[in-house]
Amino acid sequence: MNRAIVLLLVVGLVWPAALDAQGSQFGVRGLGLPGLPISTRASGTAGASGLFDAESALNPAAPAAIFRPTASFNLAQHWRTSENIFGAASGKDTNFPLFFTAGPIGERMVGTVSASVYTDRTFALTLTDTVLLRDEPVTTYDTVRSRGGLTDVRAALAFQASRRVAVGLGLHLITGTNRVDTRRSFADSSYNAVALQNELSYAGAGVSAGFTANPGGALHLAGMVRFDTDLSIDRDTVSLGDVPLPVTLAAGLRWTPSRRLSLSSQAMSRRWGRLDQALRDRGGAGAVHTTLVAAGLEWGRNAQRPDQLPLRLGVRWNQMPFPVAEGLETGTEFTAALGTGLLLGGGRASLDLSLERVWRSETVAFEERGVALRLGVAVRP
């Protein structure tokens, strides 16, 4: 099974371009659409259990519950319909939101390496305009295609400080590229189509710390804080300077009244507003602080084997940090999720599935409805 882990690592390394790809009109501005570094299992509860989920990359303390070498990857297929004042379009795309590996180091420590979506700036826009050329109006057709975004590579250590408390520390490398292809064609064939290619590259770092605790009984607590450095941006070979990245604070509660039932909730604040002035200085539409709240449950249908095909449900509401258009308020996102999973090979492998229904809106002008089907595969030799 070690080969399986190696294989998953290789896949993760050679497939970085596929890590971020969720075409959304809400990923056009700022740094894109922020991602949540949660596993498919946690996405079944709409992320409500993310701070407690050992195979998510949100809380560096959570992997302390891992007692075997583990490798997992997550695949998501998105279908969505976008509407705005210029029209409507349906789209679909695939991404790999999280690669995760972990292994015990001694009896009380677990090391993890993961790669997840920090922000996603993958989208394609079709734009139509009329410009005055040589004293005559000429209709132009633009296609702006952007691929990439920011990837969060985390190396973390989780330490089981006591029977009830685990703490963790994570170091983050934020990297990524954003390839922007712009194509312009003209209704008047006298004008020749133009294709422009640019690449923006990013580099930053961060540190996160977290804990999980069981103060007693069925109640569990978790929390994390994360600080990121400024993000440097280059266009091709030209430095464009730095922009700050947000501080993240998150706290979660889990109540497990029985072996079959677990209720979770989570709140997160990301201080994206730190970017506001930097983005405006660059001609952007600014940014605001965001809040995320989520609640969910996991119910084991089989009392003897609650991990076999449990039912997971959850809802999540969060704000989006970057206004789509200048002068508009930032949008919100509401997600309803359900999921399940099963263990294979006596727990040596697992397969999780979740289905998310997402509604995004920013005033009445920009709306998006989508469905995301996520599949998570983990091996634990």
Added chain:
Amino acid sequence: MSGRLWIAAALLAAALAACAEDLTVPGQCPDLCLGGTPRMEEIVVPVVASSDTTFFGFAGLGEVSALLVSNAIAAGEARAWYQFAARPDSVFVQEQWMPYTADSVVIALGLVARDTALSGLVLYLHRIPYTVDTLSGFAFVESAMTPATLIDSIVVPDTLRRGPVRALLTGEAVARLQLTEADSGRLAIGVRMRAAAPSGVRIGSLISSTGAALMTTYARVAVTDTVQQRQTITTATLTNGWVTRTPTVHHPDLLYLGGAPSGRTVLRFAVPKAIIDSTSLVRATLELVPAAPLHGLPTDPAAIEVRGVTADLGAKSTPIFTFLQSRALPVGTRDTVRIEVFGLVQLWASATGIPQTLYLSLAPEAGSFHEPVFFSSRSGQGTPRLRITYLRPAPVERP
């Protein structure tokens, strides 16, 4: 395989089968436009002062692709002529040279182009002095084309746009082509025309695809063998040419294309490097201002061909033959002639060492009624210029 594994396999297959991408969303700048609105700009680049010039002598009268014949058109009065090879006065029959008697003669011409809108086209063939050559002027040819020298006329069917036409001479008419010792057995003919209105035609030359005039003599020889009594003697064109009443006088401050001997024009530009290197070209148009109305045959257009050069050596510049942009010439206007040369200007941007030089010629080069004349940078008006439309790179980093 267990039921669980079947479920797992099915889920994985379904997920992977769904892997496809369609990201497009409608938008409008600047509301939903990454990096702001791409900016389009235009620049007019005049030809480098006094660097534009015309070189002559590329295709002479003897190398024209067609001969011109016209009747009172604005492009000029023109007459064509053919000089045939010597026709023998005897044929070799039964191992001896024997005199013959011409029964009939056919003179065939190739019609290359005509004004198809006009009817009643008639070509007139005259016998002219065989001493005609490429130095002969209009007066020499025209003065020889009298009623007394008329050989025959060819009524061209209105439906014929291009192809062979012929004159058949029989009986007493054959005597009009009688060759004497003084002629050294050679015949030269002049061609003029008439139509329902002023017009012109182009007829075949030695290097045209239709071929030059051909004279075929059907003769009879006095021998007893009836098979050998009838002989055919074919006489090909030796030289040909055309003359015009108003030959062009070239002015050093103007630019010329075509004519005979033909002229080609070289234009040199200095487009700013900032435009060539740092923007995306979307359109480049060469603008030439005619110094005189553009004359020609209405339904037989000529085209200006524009090429780049691999090295600018003036008249001996090597054109880039693989890359050509052309524009058919209108007739009867003085409007600015605009030729799209995007591909050539793009070449300046992409290939290092390609000079910013345009090499202009006319097609057909020396066998056309069109002989456009344009202002140059020395004319004080209508300087040749490039109008370039380009796109400035959009600031994609704008968040």
